[in-house]
Amino acid sequence: MPSLAAHIPSVPGSGIRRIYEIAAELDGVISLGVGEPDVPIAPHIAEAAKAAWDRDDTDYNPNGGILPLRRAIVDKLATDNEMDVDTEQVWVTIGGTQALHLAMQLTLAAGDEVLIPDPGYTTFTMNARMLDARPVPYSLMPERGFRPNIEELEALVTPRTRMIIVNSPSNPLGAVFPREVLDELLAFARRHDLWILSDEVYERFTWGEPHLSLAALDAQSGQDAGGGIERVFSVFSFSKTYAMTGIRVGYLVTPSGMAATLRTMQEATISCAAMPDQFAALAALQGEQEHVAAAAAHYRANYRAASAALEARGIRYLEPTGAFYLWTDVSHASDGDVAAWAERFLVHERVAVAPGSAFGRSGEGWIRLCLAATEADLLAGIARLPARGDTSPAVHSG
Numbered sequence: 001m002p003s004l005a006a007h008i009p010s011v012p013g014s015g016i017r018r019i020y021e022i023a024a025e026l027d028g029v030i031s032l033g034v035g036e037p038d039v040p041i042a043p044h045i046a047e048a049a050k051a052a053w054d055r056d057d058t059d060y061n062p063n064g065g066i067l068p069l070r071r072a073i074v075d076k077l078a079t080d081n082e083m084d085v086d087t088e089q090v091w092v093t094i095g096g097t098q099a100l101h102l103a104m105q106l107t108l109a110a111g112d113e114v115l116i117p118d119p120g121y122t123t124f125t126m127n128a129r130m131l132d133a134r135p136v137p138y139s140l141m142p143e144r145g146f147r148p149n150i151e152e153l154e155a156l157v158t159p160r161t162r163m164i165i166v167n168s169p170s171n172p173l174g175a176v177f178p179r180e181v182l183d184e185l186l187a188f189a190r191r192h193d194l195w196i197l198s199d200e201v202y203e204r205f206t207w208g209e210p211h212l213s214l215a216a217l218d219a220q221s222g223q224d225a226g227g228g229i230e231r232v233f234s235v236f237s238f239s240k241t242y243a244m245t246g247i248r249v250g251y252l253v254t255p256s257g258m259a260a261t262l263r264t265m266q267e268a269t270i271s272c273a274a275m276p277d278q279f280a281a282l283a284a285l286q287g288e289q290e291h292v293a294a295a296a297a298h299y300r301a302n303y304r305a306a307s308a309a310l311e312a313r314g315i316r317y318l319e320p321t322g323a324f325y326l327w328t329d330v331s332h333a334s335d336g337d338v339a340a341w342a343e344r345f346l347v348h349e350r351v352a353v354a355p356g357s358a359f360g361r362s363g364e365g366w367i368r369l370c371l372a373a374t375e376a377d378l379l380a381g382i383a384r385l386p387a388r389g390d391t392s393p394a395v396h397s398g
C-alpha cells in the first residue's frame with residue numbers, strides 16, 4: 001500500500017469520540033459526554049426541511065448557500081451581532097465544523113503556526129495538523145479566571161504565527177470573554193498582523209456576561225474605523241442554538257473581497273450544503289425564538305441543580321457564564337490520567353463524561369459534563385462521581 005501524506009499520522013484522535021464509541025457498546029449509559037442538546041428540534045424547522053424534500057428542492061445550489069438563507073443570516077448578524085456585512089461575506093457550511101476548516105485552510109500553509117486555546121475544542125488542533133500547520137496552545141487557567149494572558153501570548157508569537165483562535169462562549173469551559181479581554185486580543189492580533197478565528201457557536205447561551213462578536217469590534221475599531229471587518233473570520237452554527245446537530249448547517253463570515261476564492265474552495269470541497277437542510281436553517285432563523293430561550297432556561301436550571309449536587313459532594317467546578325458545559329475537577333480521583341479514569345468510570349459506573357485532557361494539556365484532572373441532558377440523568381451521573389475528601393472551596397468563578 002502507498003503511504004499516506006507524511007503529516008497525517010500527527011492528526012490526533014478525539015478523546016471525546018473515544019468515550020462516545022465505548023459508550024455505544026454498553027447498555028444503560030448516562031450520557032454526559034458529547035455536546036448534544038437533549039431538547040427536540042422545533043416542529044416548524046422539521047416541517048420546512050420536509051417541505052423542501054416534498055417540493056424536490058434537492059438540487060445543486062450556489063456554493064455560498066441559497067440566497068434567502070444568506071440574506072436571513074445577514075439580517076440576523078446585523079440585529080444580534082452588530083455585524084454589518086453583505087451576502088458575499090456569508091458562506092453556508094456543513095456545520096460550524098466545516099466553517100472552521102475552511103477558514104484555517106484559507107489562511108494556514110504548511111509550517112505556519114496557529115494559537116489555540118488550551119483547554120479548547122478538539123478540532124482546532126485536528127484541523128491545524130490536517131493542514132500540516134502547527135497548533136500552539138495558549139493556556140486558560142482557573143487562577144486567571146480562564147482568561148487568556150496577553151504576556152503569555154506575546155511570548156508564543158514567532159515569525160510563523162498566522163492566526164489566533166478565540167472561542168467565546170467557550171467549549172469546554174463555559175467562559176465568556178468580556179469586552180476588555182476581546183479588545184486586548186484584537187490589539188494583540190493587530191500588533192502582530194494575525195488573523196483571528198472567532199468561534200461563536202454558543203452565542204445564544206450566556207448568563208450574566210453578554211456575548212460580543214469580535215468581528216463587530218474589529219470593524220468598529222480598525223484602522224479604517226467603520227470600514228468593515230479586517231482580520232476576523234467568524235464561525236456560527238445552527239447545531240447548538242436550534243438543537244440541529246445532525247442537520248449540519250453552519251456559516252463562516254469573512255472580511256469582504258474574498259468571494260471568488262471562497263466560491264472556488266467551496267466548489268472543490270463540498271460544492272454546496274444540502275437544500276432541505278438550508279430550508280430548515282432558514283425556518284430556524286425566521287421562526288419563533290421562544291424555544292431557544294426555553295432551551296437556555298433548561299440548561300441554566302440544570303446548572304443550578306448540578307452545581308448544588310457537586311457542592312454537596314465537595315467536588316470543585318468552574319461557574320460557567322456561557323455554553324452548556326460544567327468544567328469539573330476530578331483530580332482528587334483521576335491520579336494524573338483523566339482519560340484513563342474516564343474510561344474506567346464509564347465501564348464501572350456507566351456514566352460517559354468528556355475527559356479534560358481531550359481538550360489540551362491544561363485539562364488534565366478535569367472533566368466536562370454536558371448540561372444539555374435531563375436533570376435526572378445529570379444528578380444520577382453526579383451521584384456516581386467520587387466525592388472529594390477535603391474542604392477546599394467548591395467554586396472557581398471565571
Ligand SMILES: Cc1ncc(COP(=O)(O)O)c(C=O)c1O
Nearest residue numbers: 035095096097121171237239250
Ligand atoms: C466550540 C465548537 N465549535 C464548533 C463546533 C462544531 O459544531 P457543528 O459542526 O455541529 O456546527 C462545536 C461542536 O461541538 C463546538 O463545541
